[in-house]
Amino acid sequence: MTIELLEGSAWVFGDSIDTDNMYPGFAMKLSMEEAAKHVFYDLRPGWSEAVQPGDIVVAGRNFGIGSSRPVAQLFKQLGVVALVAEEFNSLFFRNSINFGLPAVTIPGVTATVGDGDRVRLDVSAASIERVADAQTLEGVKLPDFVLDIVGQGGLMAKLAGDGYLPAGVAGTPSRGGS
Amino acid sequence: MSMTIIEKILARGSGLEQVEAGDVVVCDVDMTVLIDLQFATMWAEPTRIADPERLAVVMDHAVPAPSVQDADGGVRARAFVRRFGIERFFDVGRHGICHQVVAENGLARPGEILTCTDSHTCAAGAYNTAARGLGPVEVYSIMCTGKTWFQVAPTIRYDLAGTKPEVVSGKDIFLHMAGTYGDATNHNIEFGGAGLASVPMNDRRTIATQGAEVSADFTTFPADELCLSFLKDHTGDRLEPVEADADAIYAARREIELSALEPWVARPGSVAENALPVSQVERRKVDQCFIGSCANGQLEDLRIAAAVLRGRRVAPGVRLIVTPASQAVYADAVRAGYVGALADAGAIVTNSTCGACFGYHMGLLGAGEVCITASTRNFKGRMGSPDAEIYMASPFTVAASAVAGEIVDPRELVA
Ligand code: SF4
Numbered sequence: 001m002t003i004e005l006l007e008g009s010a011w012v013f014g015d016s017i018d019t020d021n022m023y024p025g026f027a028m029k030l031s032m033e034e035a036a037k038h039v040f041y042d043l044r045p046g047w048s049e050a051v052q053p054g055d056i057v058v059a060g061r062n063f064g065i066g067s068s069r070p071v072a073q074l075f076k077q078l079g080v081v082a083l084v085a086e087e088f089n090s091l092f093f094r095n096s097i098n099f100g101l102p103a104v105t106i107p108g109v110t111a112t113v114g115d116g117d118r119v120r121l122d123v124s125a126a127s128i129e130r131v132a133d134a135q136t137l138e139g140v141k142l143p144d145f146v147l148d149i150v151g152q153g154g155l156m157a158k159l160a161g162d163g164y165l166p167a168g169v170a171g172t173p174s175r176g177g178s
Numbered sequence: 179m180s181m182t183i184i185e186k187i188l189a190r191g192s193g194l195e196q197v198e199a200g201d202v203v204v205c206d207v208d209m210t211v212l213i214d215l216q217f218a219t220m221w222a223e224p225t226r227i228a229d230p231e232r233l234a235v236v237m238d239h240a241v242p243a244p245s246v247q248d249a250d251g252g253v254r255a256r257a258f259v260r261r262f263g264i265e266r267f268f269d270v271g272r273h274g275i276c277h278q279v280v281a282e283n284g285l286a287r288p289g290e291i292l293t294c295t296d297s298h299t300c301a302a303g304a305y306n307t308a309a310r311g312l313g314p315v316e317v318y319s320i321m322c323t324g325k326t327w328f329q330v331a332p333t334i335r336y337d338l339a340g341t342k343p344e345v346v347s348g349k350d351i352f353l354h355m356a357g358t359y360g361d362a363t364n365h366n367i368e369f370g371g372a373g374l375a376s377v378p379m380n381d382r383r384t385i386a387t388q389g390a391e392v393s394a395d396f397t398t399f400p401a402d403e404l405c406l407s408f409l410k411d412h413t414g415d416r417l418e419p420v421e422a423d424a425d426a427i428y429a430a431r432r433e434i435e436l437s438a439l440e441p442w443v444a445r446p447g448s449v450a451e452n453a454l455p456v457s458q459v460e461r462r463k464v465d466q467c468f469i470g471s472c473a474n475g476q477l478e479d480l481r482i483a484a485a486v487l488r489g490r491r492v493a494p495g496v497r498l499i500v501t502p503a504s505q506a507v508y509a510d511a512v513r514a515g516y517v518g519a520l521a522d523a524g525a526i527v528t529n530s531t532c533g534a535c536f537g538y539h540m541g542l543l544g545a546g547e548v549c550i551t552a553s554t555r556n557f558k559g560r561m562g563s564p565d566a567e568i569y570m571a572s573p574f575t576v577a578a579s580a581v582a583g584e585i586v587d588p589r590e591l592v593a
Contacts, residue, residue, distance in 0.1 A: 164224050177314075
């Protein structure tokens with residue numbers, strides 16, 4: 001399955017950004033809309049208001065260490081269309097994919113893409129292009145079945161298609177763990 | 179054959195002869211655990227599930243319900259359990275932190291695959307189980323289909339040598355690993371070596387639990403005699419342990435001389451490359467001390483806390499919160515007199531729940547406060563205000579620090 005080319009502004013973060021930075025414990029008591037206002041609440045206060053639909057979050061090594069809290073849902077709530085990192089924590093990676101948010105590993109990305117750069121991301125090819133000068137980096141291609149999950153909008157949509165959910169229920173299960 | 183423990187278990191689970199790092203495998207899952215939080219928001223009742231025998235539901239993170247949202251989650255969990263005839267339901271009263279409940283009830287067995295949404299599911303690696311957290315959607319999918327996929331990561335092997343000193347616990351061993359070698363992102367961790375015999379099961383559980391803190395995929399131990407005798411008390415007879423092959427391929431091999439270790443402390447924010455021997459850590463004044471969580475709310479942890487506190491007092495101006503990892507641990511600790519000793523010393527012994535560990539519904543920190551915790555995580559903001567500082571250490575070090583009112587080497591207290 002091919003996923004359409006994404007173009008947006010990059011927000012660049014450092015190494016080992018943990019899930020409590022993106023989905024703090026107190027926000028677990030709030031609705032998704034409210035909780036989304038607290039993404040990076042301490043690391044970059046005001047970010048959730050500045051981020052625009054179509055933007056792409058870029059991070060360094062070990063992105064998303066921590067909980068199974070569905071941070072991807074909050075990013076989607078804010079209109080973020082993809083995550084790119086030098087390296088993902090594997091649980092965080094799986095959560096993103098399963099919520100239908102592309103997560104692409106591209107080594108060297110934080111050295112090339114700067115905060116606020118316009119970038120074009122080809123999820124299927126795992127490549128990112130800095131729009132200003134067409135500099136392109138290649139990353140690690142996702143297996144076809146993973147692209148398929150993302151392309152279908154996440155694993156719940158797939159399960160609904162396979163009849164595991166009652167008709168009309170597109171709900172996504174909850175907040176994961178701590 | 180040249181496979182690590184994890185490679186062998188994943189080969190077994192996927193019906194393959196051989197798997198190696200880099201392979202993507204689809205496995206049957208032996209046991210899946212759902213937790214209370216999953217029912218508390220946006221729960222969608224499935225039309226069918228793969229196998230009620232391979233499912234457990236544990237009320238743990240927020241019990242008894244601290245909010246209507248959590249209470250409604252309980253209502254949904256109970257309805258789900260009734261509808262699908264799930265016998266392994268650990269409702270409030272027989273509850274505990276899911277990873278403790280898994281251990282106590284023999285839900286983790288050698289050579290099997292265990293999944294749960296929660297990131298500390300790797301705890302069951304102590305029992306020679308391939309266990310890890312996979313997030314709420316993946317676990318929902320496993321509940322429906324009975325299967326999941328793994329990309330097999332390379333494995334880092336730790337060989338333990340020598341004998342563990344009494345004052346050194348699993349937490350210290352782990353903090354030494356994290357402080358010395360940093361994170362293990364997209365790697366598995368495997369333990370072995372003759373020194374393992376001196377590391378009791380509770381300490382192995384602490385270490386396996388904390389694998390998530392160095393971002394490891396699976397953290398597993400072999401099923402040696404100690405492990406098998408623990409399992410005999412908690413499981414049926416279907417034990418098929420898995421050993422690493424002598425020529426298994428590792429991404430790295432590291433040796434830890436246990437007899438040379440001392441208590442370790444992680445400084446606030448993370449554990450990887452951020453932990454030091456206690457003798458090198460600043461003696462910060464502390465406001466709150468916490469002993470609990472899936473890593474260190476075990477009976478042995480409460481025993482250590484009680485031993486330190488007996489005949490002593492929690493320092494003025496300091497709060498010591500002790501949270502048993504399960505109702506069973508709580509009951510055992512009452513019977514053993516630990517709860518009385520702790521309460522007499524001015525500690526607060528709470529109901530079993532995740533509680534203070536994740537800054538959700540009790541024992542939160544205010545701005546400017548300093549905490550030393552024996553729980554799993556010291557991320558900024560983890561236990562409340564992002565302007566609080568969280569140090570991490572063993573129950574022994576935390577209990578001693580509660581008495582001293584500052585971070586201390588616990589050996590000073592017993593000396
Ligand atoms: S005790 Fe802490 S780390 Fe363990 S499952 Fe609960 S919240 Fe997570």
